[in-house]
Amino acid sequence: MKTIVKLTSLSLVAYVAFFTATAQKSAVIKVIKSGTEKKVEVFAGGKIFASFLYPDSLEKPVLFNIHAADGTIVTRGFPLNPQPGEPNDHPHHMGMWFTFENVNGLDFWNNSYAIPPEKKHSYGWIKTDHIIETSSGTKGILSYHANWTNQQNEVLLEETTRFEFSGTDHQRIIDRVTVLKANTNLLFADAKDGLLGIRVAHALQIPTSKDQQFTDDKGNATVVKGGSDAIANGNFISSEGKLGDSVWSTRGRWCKMYGRMGKDSVSIVVIDHPHNPNYPTYWHARGYGLFAANPLGEKIFTNGQKVKNLSIKKGDSVAFRYRVIIDEGINSLSLKEINKQADEFGRQK
Template sequence: MNRIFKKLCPLLLVGVIGLLAGSEDKRFAISENKAGKRIDITIDGKPFTSYIYPENLMKPVLYPLRTAQGTFITRGWPLAPRSGERVDHPHHVGMWFNYGNVNGLDFWNNSNVIPAERKSGYGAIKHFSVDKMKTYSDRAELDVTMYWQKPDGSNLLREETKYIFSGKGERRDIELITKLTALKEEVSFKDNKEGLLGIRLTRELEHPSDKPEKFTDASGKATDVAKMNNEAVTGKYSSSEGREGDNVWGTRGKWMNLNGKIGNEPVSLVILDNSKNVGYPTYWHARGYGLFAANPLGQKEFSKGKDVLDYKLAAGQSVVFRYKVLINSGSNLTDDQVNAEFTAFSRTK
């Protein structure tokens, strides 16, 4: 009997380990809805975010983003409006990646409200394929291909993006690795403030606004941003270089941390740049009204002409951008904590 038990023990142990590993694998799930043009990512059985590409959007986006507690950190409008939200900049949806001047075409400001007679000046990014969907014990990965298209539908750039979704405890993270390849012609990313990785925030994470403002895009179109009720509005930016509040706009930094509170839930939203990126350290196109964006390519605008990049890709040439987004719930991340995350991220290949 003892001999049989000794033989069975290793098998039982392997079985237990297998069950534990299986339960870990189930922490992350990805499900594709081709008809709905969406891919849903869940962690611990709770919705985290979705990769969506409906026809009424001019680029695929991650929408919405949630904390570990399920709280929305992105604005609902225009897809799913919530009471008290701003209704400006209809092209600000969830989290996206695009640019304001690519061979003279504006990919950033394009939306379904642009009139037909002006569409010739705008480009669109179209989802092409899902190349990988896989879950592991500590993450989920989604690889997709998109094409940056001219108004006539011809392809200018191929985009291949890997999203890595992870989360433990009160943290949720998104790492993205985006490869852009110029196709049949040289592609110019002329210096422009509208770019590159953007997130549009829920009202509670905006800065309190004490006056109405007007913002003008690269084509000269102005958007009014009204003064609003500041009740429960708690957001505050802080950068790796010690800048705070609205003073972070147009400055360079290795990372940006937005601390705030949604109801009784303290929240930190962080974007980490990567030392391997073109234009590192990035300039920050971060506005108090709720636009949180990293733009390493629009250097002339932010530096008042001191720095000029006008980045170009020759036909067939590629460039890779890496970013990581941290969403922390239950407490605000300190500078030391974010610095440690930045150092670890910069070491990744």
């Protein structure tokens, strides 16, 4: 015998509301600080989301092995956890990070184990000295304090960063607020490499028919033959409708990198905030897998037509806010959905 259930208009509305709420149920976020390592692990719905790494062996703190809701790792493994067949250029590209190429003449972006000792004096370090807060719930909080130093361990600026992690069945969100306080007069001199960077997984790279040569910080060159990469299938699209490699050097309030990983579409969206300096940001977005938002690289992005230097006086501060959305499922995150997220994020102070 079949049971037939009749729904009134009111009960139908309630049913749809219940179904929608269930489908978009927030994942419980757990933020766990290691007792033996300089590491904080973030879990969403019982699954690993990301790890915050700040050991003395790294030149900067990073969020590493960032996962989509289905467990897919959306960031490159090299150099900390290299995967078969993935590119091994730019060893300073690790997970997700926040640095800049020229702060009072020091390069914080390109520093890595590959820099020869005799050249280290030209590079800066970001040293996380303590974790301020960790908390769990429907939103997970991780905040830390770090010092941007030269090789003599003199502090140029103090960084305070607060991560807010959240998620649903098919989505993960990272909100980042970074406040930089100057310990001396600072000049962020207009430069290409900065500020928020992500190195994406191999599959999200843009396929190309051209040969590509990558040179690491030791000067070793690697040539990848055009058309030989059967894994890369990604693409970029920006809020201004730019696609692929044409996104590089253009401005927009958000940018999405997307592709197919396994059976599902996976996308990473970075959203700029209206209160950030030089909004909307320029996108330092490269087909080989670098996905960066840099509002302070105007000179190279405009072929020398404009220059954007950021000066911060001793004792003053500047804040940068970003939202990163990792989405997976049958379909890629729609432009309408991204714009809605960008509107909501933009209203946050």
